Amino acid sequence: MRNVTRTALRQTFLVVTFAVVESSLLWFLNHSIATGILAGSGVSLLCFWLLAHDIAAFSERRVRVGYILRYLIYALVLASAGLVSTVFFMGCVIGVFNGKLTIVLFGRWLGETQSDPQ
Numbered sequence: 001m002r003n004v005t006r007t008a009l010r011q012t013f014l015v016v017t018f019a020v021v022e023s024s025l026l027w028f029l030n031h032s033i034a035t036g037i038l039a040g041s042g043v044s045l046l047c048f049w050l051l052a053h054d055i056a057a058f059s060e061r062r063v064r065v066g067y068i069l070r071y072l073i074y075a076l077v078l079a080s081a082g083l084v085s086t087v088f089f090m091g092c093v094i095g096v097f098n099g100k101l102t103i104v105l106f107g108r109w110l111g112e113t114q115s116d117p118q
Helices: 002-026 031-056 065-084 086-110
Strands: none
Touching: 002 031, 002 086, 031 065, 031 086, 065 086
């Protein structure tokens, strides 16, 4: 459980850093896209923490409620962002992909443990 929490904290730090840098750079171009990036990154973090909770509780239950809940949250947030404006929607999509991008770029660092033989 400790490794899952440490990985989740590292992921949170990286996503927040990406979101703040992206939205501060894009704030002067369009406030709506910067706000969308922050909202999408927040949803990405929420869903990542739900995933970490599901991993920790995986041995106790077999029902995939967390999987359905995470993608329902993604669908609701992106659908509501699409109703606000197209630019806000694109910012939310970028923000949601911030979580995926940090896993791709820093996956090895996120998954390191003390018992790694190499």
